[in-house]
Amino acid sequence: MNQMDTLSLHLMNTDFYIAVPEKNQPDWKEKVEKWLQFVAKEWSRFEDNNELSKLNRLKVGNTMQISTLLFDCLSKANHYYLLSDGLFSPYLKRQLEQHGYNQSFPIESIAHEHIKIDTVNNLPFRFLHNQKVLKLANQEVDLGGFAKGYAIERVALWLQSQGYTEYGIVDGGGDMKMWSDGKKEWTIGIAHPLDKNREISFIKMKTGAIATSNCLYRSWTQANTKKHHLLNGQTGEIARTEVIQATVISDSLCEAEVGAKLCFLLNEDEQQLWFEKNYQQCARFVVKEDTEGYWKRSKGG
Numbered sequence: 108m109n110q111m112d113t114l115s116l117h118l119m120n121t122d123f124y125i126a127v128p129e130k131n132q133p134d135w136k137e138k139v140e141k142w143l144q145f146v147a148k149e150w151s152r153f154e155d156n157n158e159l160s161k162l163n164r165l166k167v168g169n170t171m172q173i174s175t176l177l178f179d180c181l182s183k184a185n186h187y188y189l190l191s192d193g194l195f196s197p198y199l200k201r202q203l204e205q206h207g208y209n210q211s212f213p214i215e216s217i218a219h220e221h222i223k224i225d226t227v228n229n230l231p232f233r234f235l236h237n238q239k240v241l242k243l244a245n246q247e248v249d250l251g252g253f254a255k256g257y258a259i260e261r262v263a264l265w266l267q268s269q270g271y272t273e274y275g276i277v278d279g280g281g282d283m284k285m286w287s288d289g290k291k292e293w294t295i296g297i298a299h300p301l302d303k304n305r306e307i308s309f310i311k312m313k314t315g316a317i318a319t320s321n322c323l324y325r326s327w328t329q330a331n332t333k334k335h336h337l338l339n340g341q342t343g344e345i346a347r348t349e350v351i352q353a354t355v356i357s358d359s360l361c362e363a364e365v366g367a368k369l370c371f372l373l374n375e376d377e378q379q380l381w382f383e384k385n386y387q388q389c390a391r392f393v394v395k396e397d398t399e400g401y402w403k404r405s406k407g408g
Contacts, residue, residue: 119151151211195340197253198247224344297310358387
């Protein structure tokens with residue numbers, strides 16, 4: 108098997124690692140890095156003057172034409188928002204900030220008082236032709252991990268279009284897309300929720316996507332209340348659950364990202380129904396408090 112050509116970089120508070128067969132085509136690294144830097148800058152809710160901030164400042168009743176890629180990413184997120192009846196939501200920027208998540212991690216300080224959480228409005232944006240969106244309600248966009256998953260998936264598809272079809276992997280802090288022509292098999296470790304340097308399980312696969320959500324790493328205390336970044340999209344409140352980490356394996360990384368978050372919002376029976384109804388084939392590894400985790404598999408119709 109060919110020697111691997113690799114790229115490592117740190118963006119979006121995430122360590123990225125990309126590996127493909129060595130083909131003496133070094134320009135792929137520059138193009139991948141520029142794309143990831145673009146997403147980190149233009150789609151971050153922590154930047155004051157990027158495309159996403161302009162969209163969030165849009166007044167209710169007005170329309171805005173956004174870039175093709177942002178339109179594509181946001182409309183895909185909106186698809187899962189509708190599919191999950193709003194449980195998964197890309198429209199929770201205001202609620203996240205009211206819970207205290209108003210700066211990029213690590214959070215050094217936080218307001219000591221609770222702030223009233225805004226009511227969640229249904230269908231805050233309508234997607235029109237020519238990459239235009241109409242703002243229908245006073246909700247703001249936070250693409251969060253979904254944007255990272257989308258960006259990773261775009262990198263993987265682009266690398267394959269450039270001839271890297273034998274195998275490859277794009278890993279963004281444990282959320283990853285990998286592919287193989289059948290000869291290479293990847294062994295992927297799943298980090299322990301309490302110690303990311305230790306593995307709690309692993310999976311072998313040739314082609315697919317993996318996403319993990321953990322409610323411990325991005326957590327903080329507000330008014331003596333422990334909070335984390337996973338919100339119920341229907342209420343804007345912190346997800347109340349015994350689950351502390353969930354990993355979903357699927358064909359699509361965007362699909363896996365959404366599935367991992369829903370593991371915090373649905374009970375076990377509801378999870379099984381969701382995956383069997385909406386995903387062609389997937390597996391999940393769920394860790395609850397005081398457990399070593401368990402695997403569940405489902406095959407859609």
